[in-house]
Amino acid sequence: MTIAAIKLWRAADSVDKIVRRADEELIPLLQEARVTVKNVDAVAANVREKVDRASRLVVIIEDILTGGAAALAASKAAQTSSIALKSLLEGVKLGLRALRGAPKSIKEVSEDER
Secondary structure, three states, rough: OHHHHHHHHHHHHHHHHHHHHHHHHHHHHHHHHHHHHHHHHHHHHHHHHHHHHHHHHHHHHHHHHHHHHHHHHHHHHHHHHHHHHHHHHHHHHHHHHHHOOOOOHHHHHHHHHH
């Protein structure tokens, strides 16, 4: 065997060892990377689901708060309307008494008799 052939054989043997070692180390590493990517995808999907739930919860809370504010405004409006209605009824009562002619007080009667 010539020196060139021996060098070529050694180089081929070194390349073969490198390829085998790469197979031994890279294949498990790539499999672990695939598993890790799947786990990251699962975590991301879980986080998306939690964020969607939180968003829906915020909408529900906003609706409740808006409804509460509307109910409070309606309650205040009802109280104001009630006060206005009571005042109106008192005015009508006084007006009716005035139209019927309220009985004269004792002072008015005694002044008329003089």
